[in-house]
Every structure is written in structure tokens, then in C-alpha cells.
Amino acid sequence: MDIDTKSSGxxxxxxxxxxxARGVALAAVRGLALVPICLIGSVLCFCLTLVSVALVPxxxxxxxxxxxxxxxxxxxxxxxxxxxxxxxxxxxxxYRPLPKDANPWARTFGMLRDPAxxxxxxxxxVDMTAGTVTALLAFALPLYPLEGFAIAAGLWRVLPDGxxxxxxxxxxxxxxxxxxxxxxxxxxxxxxLTPRLLHAHFRLTGAVLGSGQGELxxxxxxxxxTRRDAVDTSAAELRxxxxxxxxxxxxxxxxxxMDLGTIETLLEKNPExxxxxxxxxxxxxxxxxxELRELVRGIHPPVLAERGLGDAVRALALRMPVETEVAVxxxxxxxxxxxxxxxxxxxxxxxxxxxxxxxxxxWIDVHHAEGALRIAVTDDGKGGAAVAAGSGLAGxxxxxxxFDGVMAVGSPAGGPTxxxxxxxxxxx
Amino acid sequence: MRVVLAEDLFLLxxxxxxxxxxxxxxxxxxxxxxxxxxxxxxxxxxxxxVVDVRLPPTHTDEGLQCALEARRARPGLPVLVLSQHVEQLxxxxxxxxxxxxxGYLLKDRVFDAEQFVDAVRRVAAGGTVMDPQVIQQLLxxxxxxDRPLERLTPRELEVLELMAQGRTNAAIxxxxxxxxxxxxxxxxNIFAKLSLEVSDDDNRRVLAVLxxxxxxx
Numbered sequence: 001m002d003i004d005t006k007s008s009g010x011x012x013x014x015x016x017x018x019x020x021a022r023g024v025a026l027a028a029v030r031g032l033a034l035v036p037i038c039l040i041g042s043v044l045c046f047c048l049t050l051v052s053v054a055l056v057p058x059x060x061x062x063x064x065x066x067x068x069x070x071x072x073x074x075x076x077x078x079x080x081x082x083x084x085x086x087x088x089x090x091x092x093x094x095y096r097p098l099p100k101d102a103n104p105w106a107r108t109f110g111m112l113r114d115p116a117x118x119x120x121x122x123x124x125x126v127d128m129t130a131g132t133v134t135a136l137l138a139f140a141l142p143l144y145p146l147e148g149f150a151i152a153a154g155l156w157r158v159l160p161d162g163x164x165x166x167x168x169x170x171x172x173x174x175x176x177x178x179x180x181x182x183x184x185x186x187x188x189x190x191x192x193l194t195p196r197l198l199h200a201h202f203r204l205t206g207a208v209l210g211s212g213q214g215e216l217x218x219x220x221x222x223x224x225x226t227r228r229d230a231v232d233t234s235a236a237e238l239r240x241x242x243x244x245x246x247x248x249x250x251x252x253x254x255x256x257x258m259d260l261g262t263i264e265t266l267l268e269k270n271p272e273x274x275x276x277x278x279x280x281x282x283x284x285x286x287x288x289x290x291e292l293r294e295l296v297r298g299i300h301p302p303v304l305a306e307r308g309l310g311d312a313v314r315a316l317a318l319r320m321p322v323e324t325e326v327a328v329x330x331x332x333x334x335x336x337x338x339x340x341x342x343x344x345x346x347x348x349x350x351x352x353x354x355x356x357x358x359x360x361x362x363w364i365d366v367h368h369a370e371g372a373l374r375i376a377v378t379d380d381g382k383g384g385a386a387v388a389a390g391s392g393l394a395g396x397x398x399x400x401x402x403f404d405g406v407m408a409v410g411s412p413a414g415g416p417t418x419x420x421x422x423x424x425x426x427x428x
Numbered sequence: 429m430r431v432v433l434a435e436d437l438f439l440l441x442x443x444x445x446x447x448x449x450x451x452x453x454x455x456x457x458x459x460x461x462x463x464x465x466x467x468x469x470x471x472x473x474x475x476x477x478v479v480d481v482r483l484p485p486t487h488t489d490e491g492l493q494c495a496l497e498a499r500r501a502r503p504g505l506p507v508l509v510l511s512q513h514v515e516q517l518x519x520x521x522x523x524x525x526x527x528x529x530x531g532y533l534l535k536d537r538v539f540d541a542e543q544f545v546d547a548v549r550r551v552a553a554g555g556t557v558m559d560p561q562v563i564q565q566l567l568x569x570x571x572x573x574d575r576p577l578e579r580l581t582p583r584e585l586e587v588l589e590l591m592a593q594g595r596t597n598a599a600i601x602x603x604x605x606x607x608x609x610x611x612x613x614x615x616x617n618i619f620a621k622l623s624l625e626v627s628d629d630d631n632r633r634v635l636a637v638l639x640x641x642x643x644x645x
Contacts, residue, residue: 282539285539286536286539289536290536293512293513296512296513297513302482302511302512302513302515303513303515303517305487305488306481306482306488306489307488307489307517311517314517315515315516315517318515318516318517318565318569319516319565319569320569321568321569321572322572
């Protein structure tokens with residue numbers, strides 16, 4: 001009887017009612033789910049990898065290895081996902097990218113040269129042993145006490161004489177009660193241990209599967225991506241500039257030259273016509289200048305070159321059809337590329353706000369803190385702005401990414417919308 | 429009339445010198461850097477300065493800064509600022525002291541010699557000359573949120589635009605091919621509709637209109 005009170009005391013002593021019990025049950029179920037995954041998956045992956053790699057010298061392996069290793073990676077990825085979802089453990093993924101159309105030879109050896117492949121391979125035996133055991137324990141610990149309670153409740157009668165429950169030899173009701181007592185102790189331990197065991201399982205996975213270089217590899221991957229973005233955007237920009245010059249100012253100058261040539265011949269014969277053409281030539285030159293001015297503004301706004309980011313943003317605000325307040329606190333100037341990126345980001349965000357938000361006021365705040373340029377653009381519009389793929393804001397995000405900058409958009413329905421940007425940089 | 433000219437591109441400087449000399453201006457100095465300009469403005473006491481915004485050695489807005497500094501030292505010193513691009517921000521800074529004798533034009537306006545020389549003369553006389561582009565920007569921005577502007581007739585808007593650029597009633601009348609009396613009536617209407625103080629002084633009028641367009645008062 002006192003066991004009952006004891007066990008009921010367990011529930012309350014944790015002081016959270018049934019919540020830990022539910023947590024333990026959940027961990028146990030997850031542990032149970034993990035056991036077959038660990039065992040079957042790892043053993044299968046391990047054996048297939050061994051066989052496949054062993055068959056490389058006779059050629060079969062060349063075909064099978066990429067398949068098998070891709071499977072192993074998929075399996076490992078699945079487990080990375082579970083580690084995040086169930087255990088909150090982030091395991092970085094750092095496989096080298098493979099060319100899609102590479103021949104089997106290149107693919108096989110490319111994969112085999114990747115240290116991540118060998119990390120996967122090292123992890124499989126660990127997973128099928130220690131990984132399985134931790135998962136199994138997480139499941140078995142909360143279950144085992146139930147047997148003890150069942151024995152005390154009368155199961156001992158049908159069990160063979162001298163049945164061992166843990167280290168208790170069950171022979172009669174008294175020893176069966178001892179078994180229940182032991183079960184209660186185990187249950188107590190399980191309440192504390194089970195979630196930790198499951199977590200330990202994921203930590204183990206992370207320790208072997210993730211590498212010390214994972215962070216670095218992740219960084220390299222990000223850098224590669226942003227560099228590609230930067231190269232792409234600048235190439236597109238150059239193409240645009242080339243086209244604008246070719247079709248605009250250049251064409252106008254050609255026309256002007258032709259007009260001037262005609263004027264030369266007409267000066268004597270037909271001064272009236274020459275005067276007409278002169279006026280036309282002057283118009284052409286004015287138009288060419290206007291176009292060049294627009295183009296220059298798109299490449300690097302003159303105010304930015306002359307005054308820096310603060311005043312460039314002020315000048316931008318003055319051009320807005322919406323009342324825009326600017327607060328700038330910059331003790332120095334950032335590097336020109338950073339300034340330009342920040343300027344165009346602000347410009348894009350403002351354009352967005354004017355076009356879509358229906359705001360009648362916008363506030364811009366620019367300051368430098370903790371080694372980063374921080375810009376906030378707030379409008380009192382209707383909200384609902386999102387960084388959808390292909391939208392202007394997504395472009396801003398990419399552009400800032402080149403400088404390790406980040407952007408966050410807070411825009412609840414009904415507003416206000418606040419776009420914050422941060423670009424790490426030093427001021428001079 | 430003695431002019432100090434600051435422009436770093438030789439071709440343009442040379443062209444401006446010849447243009448101004450052809451119109452009976454005396455070129456006191458034609459310089460190409462900020463420090464040279466500062467010295468010329470302080471030492472030569474010109475009647476008017478024609479200054480490019482961007483000058484060596486810094487290639488920032490050195491010309492503008494030198495001009496503003498010279499005007500602080502000698503309030504009302506007539507300065508006509510030229511630039512490849514016009515910014516309301518710079519226009520504001522030039523107008524800030526409210527003493528007139530200020531011009532701000534795109535370099536392209538030099539193409540029209542008559543207009544340009546007229547602008548130099550008006551600035552030298554203490555008037556205010558603003559580039560049509562600045563006025564256009566101000567107008568379009570105000571029009572987006574401004575009730576009184578909506579009440580102006582298209583003709584009145586035209587007059588307002590020319591007035592904001594710093595033209596006199598006579599000049600506006602010539603431009604729109606109407607009598608000066610008609611323009612006077614238009615301006616009176618405009619000032620009534622925008623609830624601005626009427627003034628006989630041409631430049632005070634321009635400054636009032638510009639202040640209205642810039643700040644809505």
C-alpha cells in the first residue's frame with residue numbers, strides 16, 4: 001500500500017502534474033521509433049557501403065557507389081532532421097557539391113574524397129550500437145517498472161519460480177512487492193533519465209556526424225552562394241548599363257554628329273534649314289545628358305559620392321511623394337560598396353513602401369552600433385509586406401547578403417511595417 | 429561685372445570664360461580647385477561667383493561648401509551653383525540663409541547662352557534662380573498631398589512654376605506671351621489661394637513660394 005502512495009508521490013513531487021509524464025511518454029515513443037531506424041537503417045547503409053566500395057576495383061562499384069552514398073546521405077539527412085525536431089540538436093551538413101552530369105568515375109571518387117562521406121561511414125557503426133542502445137533505453141526505462149508493478153499485482157503466481165526482475169528474485173508475494181519497489185525506483189529514475197537519454201542519442205549523432213569544420217563549411221557555402229549572387233547581379237548591371245548607353249546616349253550622339261555634318265553642308269546654301277537642325281542637335285545633346293544623368297544615378301548616386309550615406313538618404317527622402325522623416329547618426333563614412341548597397345537597399349524598401357503600403361508617413365533611422373550599420377525603415381501603411389521570392393525585398397536581402405548583411409521585415413496585417421537592415425562594417 | 433569662375437574641367441571652364449566675356453563680364457579669376465576658389469572669393473571680392481559643385485582635390489561637394497562658407501563670411505555674396513545633377517537637399521542649403529543672390533542650375537542650362545547669362549545677371553542683382561528640375565520635383569511632391577495646389581488652374585500652375593524658378597513678372601509675361609497685367613493678376617490669385625503674404629520685392633516673393641513648396645507653408 002505504501003508503494004502506491006509512494007508512486008503517487010512521484011507524480012506530484014515533480015510539481016508539474018502530468019506534463020513531465022507526457023514528456024517522458026513522448027520521449028519513450030520516440031526512442032522506440034528510433035530503434036528500428038537506427039538498427040535497420042545503419043546496418044543496411046553500412047553493409048551496402050562496404051560492399052559497394054569493395055566492388056569499385058571491378059567496376060560494378062563505380063555504378064553503385066554514388067547511388068549508395070547518396071542513400072546514406074539521405075539517411076543521415078533524415079536523422080539530422082529528427083535531431084532538430086525531436087532533440088533540438090542542430091547538426092550542420094557539409095557535403096561538397098557534385099556536378100550533376102559528372103561521369104560515374106568522377107562522381108564515385110568525388111564522393112569518396114569528401115571527408116563528409118567518411119564521417120557518415122564512421123557514424124553508421126556508432127549509430128547501430130551506442131545510438132540504438134540509448135534510444136532503446138529511453139524507451140525501455142519507463143516501461144520496465146510496469147512489469148514490476150504487474151508482478152506485485154499477482155503476475156508472480158504464473159511466472160516460473162525464481163524469476164529475476166532486475167536483481168530481485170521473485171518467489172512469493174513479499175519478494176514480488178520488493179520487485180514493485182524496485183520498479184518504482186526505476187520509474188523515478190526514468191522520469192529524469194528518459195528525455196536526457198533521447199537527447200544524449202542526438203548529441204551522440206551530432207558529435208560523430210557533425211564535424212568541427214561543419215561551421216566553417218557552412219560559412220564557405222554561404223560565401224560561395226553570396227559571391228555567385230554578387231557576380232550575377234553585377235554582370236546583369238553591366239549588361240543593363242551597356243544596353244542603356246548603346247540605345248540611349250550613344251545613339252543620340254551619333255544622330256547629333258550626323259546633324260552637325262548636315263549643318264556644315266547647309267550653312268552656305270540653306271541657313272534657315274541649318275538653324276533648324278542646330279536646334280535639333282542641341283535638343284539631342286540635352287536628351288543625351290538627361291539619359292546619362294539617370295544612368296549615373298542608377299550606378300552610383302552623385303549625392304552618395306559627394307556626401308555619403310546620411311545625406312544621400314536625406315536627398316532620397318526629399319524625392320519621396322510621401323512625408324518622410326530621416327534620422328541619421330553616423331560618425332564617419334563606410335566603405336563605398338557598403339554605402340552603395342545600403343543606399344540601394346533603402347531606396348528599394350522606400351519604393352516598396354510608397355507603392356504598396358498606402359502609408360502617409362515614413363520614418364528612416366540610420367545609425368552605426370556594435371560594428372554594424374543599422375537601418376530601420378518604418379511606415380504607417382496597411383502592413384502585410386513579405387519577402388516573397390522574386391519581390392523587391394528578396395532582391396534587397398540578396399544584395400545585402402554579399403556584405404553579410406541581414407534584413408528583417410515585421411509587417412502585421414494593418415501595419416505598421418518595419419524593415420530593419422544590418423550590415424557589418426567599420427566607419428572611417 | 430566681375431566674375432569668379434570655378435570649374436575643374438578645362439573644356440567647360442574655357443567655354444564659360446568665353447561665353448561670359450562675350451556678354452561683357454569681366455573674369456576676375458577662373459580656378460579649378462576648392463582651395464583656389466576659397467582664396468579667390470575672399471581676396472577678389474567679385475560681383476558674382478559661378479561655381480561647380482564638385483571640385484578637386486576631394487571631388488565631393490567642395491565647390492558648394494566653399495560657396496556657402498564665403499556667403500557666411502560675406503552675407504548675400506551672389507553665387508550661382510552649377511552641377512551635373514540637382515538635389516533639393518543642396519537647394520535647401522543654398523536657400524537656408526534667406527538673403528537671396530543664389531542660383532542653382534544644371535550644367536546643361538549653359539547650352540542656352542541667353543538664359544544662362546540672364547540667370548547670372550539675376551543672381552548678381554540679388555535674385556534667386558532655381559533650376560526647373562528642382563521646381564518640378566517640389567511641385568510633383570507637393571501636389572501629391574496638397575489641397576491648395578489642386579485649386580490652382582493649369583495656367584496658374586504654369587505661372588507658379590516660372591515664378592519659383594525666379595523669373596520676374598515681365599519675364600513670365602514674355603514667356604507665356606500675355607501682358608504683364610495678366611501675370612500680376614495670376615500671381616495675386618496664386619498668393620491668395622496659397623495664403624502667402626504678398627510682397628512687391630521679386631526675390632522675397634520667390635523665396636516665399638519656394639519655402640511653401642518645400643515645407644508647405
